[in-house]
Amino acid sequence: DETISKGIAHAPRRTTSHKNCVIFKGIAHAPRRTTSHENCVIIFKGVRVMSSTRHDLSKLARLVAYRKMDRREFLSQALKAGVLATAASIFLTACRRPPVAEVAPEEPTPSFDQQALTEARYYVKMEGETIQCQLCFRRCTISEGERGYCGVRENREGTLYTLVYGRPCSITEGSPIEKLPLYHVLPGSARLNLATAGCNFKCSFCHNWQIAARTPEEVISFDLSPEEVVERAIENNLQFIAFTYTEPTVFYEYMYDVSKLAKEKGLRTLLNTNGAMNPEPLRQLLKYIDAGNVDLKAFTAEFYQVTSFSELEPVLTTLKIIKEEGVWFEITNLVIPTLNDDMGKIREMCIWVRDNLGKDVPLHFSRFFPAYKLTRLPPTPIETLEQARAIALEVGLEYVTIGNVPGHEANSTFCPNCGETLIKRVHFSVLANHIEDGKCKFCGYQIPGVWA
Structure with missing residues (x-):
């Protein structure tokens, strides 16, 4: 065994x-x-x-x-x-060398040892042994022995368990914070990244589908407690722990405990999310999150329904809540040819961001590359990204960048007051930082973000 x-x-x-x-x-x-x-x-x-x-x-x-x-x-x-x-x-x-490791013919999937599992939070018991998960917008009704849509939360005799607590399938160290992306948080900082199997979306363009679109049995995972995660970050002199790659919502309990312990040890935490967590668990989590990036995948309900099997409204609610809670956040919009590159809708999205979140929320337009189930679409034309950025600046957003185009001028951040380059970047590398005490060193304009 x-x-x-x-x-x-x-x-x-x-x-x-x-x-x-x-x-x-x-x-x-x-x-x-x-x-x-x-x-x-x-x-x-x-x-x-x-x-x-x-x-x-x-x-x-x-x-x-x-x-x-x-x-x-x-x-x-x-x-x-x-x-x-x-x-x-x-x-x-x-x-007989197989492409993957081979064992004897398979029988039905074994259960995880119940004594080693952690009870999930945010669910209610219903009739019999049926429960309803209340962690994300789906509010899955789960019968005994079944799992929710995410594939990592299972009902066992009327109790909901998380199957991924302490079981990250991806843990990496040293990647720059700009890659999340976060451009207004201690530029050039490195982070420890953590992810488990599972997601509550099913995006056809997912770049991490090998772990996000998989159940716990279908990936190989580490045994890593919250204490060990924090200890690992400290040992490697990493100031940040980022929850990313898949959807952190589905490993909420693990993320929550890591975040709380990280705070106690003087570390900071970052959340990269699709924004579909329900308000109550989100507010509780944000007490221990220092900054985040929310994927606003499009500005139409149809796009969310067709390409992600999800909904737009919960994401907009999440953005408002993060703003209300005073946690620094930025927004990423992956522009996909023919699917969400309508400039009229992009204008509507930018106006909504300005009116509901503020003109100083950084917006990243990211270039799409063929992936997962959308391999027949071309990469996003750079001109499309430039047009989207021009619209965002035109409606009054102050910090708009272009991502996944290394060397593009719009990789950098500019002062909205004097126009000087505040942070010079090439892709994820910071070449120069002209922000001093949270202000533009050229004109003294206050630049929002986490600078110390």
Whole structure:
């Protein structure tokens, strides 16, 4: 009942109650799940060995997990352990190198160990063992044994559990804050990024669909507690922890606990969200969030319904709430050819932002590149982005940039008062910063943001 992983990007937190002992090393991917069968298995660099008892593999397992070895040494050690009986068996297993790690034929998906799960927040019990999740706009009604739309919140005997607490499938360190994007928050700062499987949208243009459009069983995850996340950020001298890549709403409990602990340790937290969280959990979370970026994917309900299977109104509500709570935020609009590049609608969106959120909210027009289910569309013409930016400036928005076009002049931030370059950027790199004490150093104009 053990999985040991080393030398791969992501490792699973646990296996469930099965007889397998599976060790992976030197491979790109681990399998979706282990399954119930009598054999213990080791897979190493495409070589698969099996034994009828876990005891036979125990020594080899320790060697694989904690010692550097090449394929030749692995075969030698396997022979010594008596788990590779003949040269023929070596040849057969070595030649069958699968593109992903392979285990015995699958049985139904195993459940996560209930004792190790964390109860979800924001749900109400209904008739029988049915519950209703109240975390996001969907308010999923979930029968016993079923999951919500996001695929990571499961009803077990009338109690809602999160399946991704402490189970990030992506954790990266050192990427610039500009990549989130956040342009008015301590320029040039690095961050630790955290994400789990799952999303409450189904965007056809998702750039992270490999983890966002997957259930917990379909990705490989770390075992990382909130304390370990914060400790890791501190050890790497990272001031920020960012919740990003997938949709942080679906790992709310994990994010909340990490954020609260980060505050206690003097760190700051960043939220990159689709903006569809319900008001009550959002307000509670914002107590521990320092800045955020909200994806305003378009300004029509039809776009949200057709391309994201979601709704526009909850996003607009979220933007208003973040403004009310006094948390710094910026907005990103990914401009997709033929889908949301109508300049009339972009004008309406910019006017709404100005009238409801303020002229000083930074707006990023980002260039689309073919991805996921929209691979037949072309990249956004740069002229389209420039036209959108011109409209935004025309209606009175003060900080409008163009993203995903490295080297474009509009990567930079300009003073709306004197026109001088405040922050000179090339893509995500900061070349110069002329903001001093939150003001333009050329004319003294107050520039909103988080500068200290």
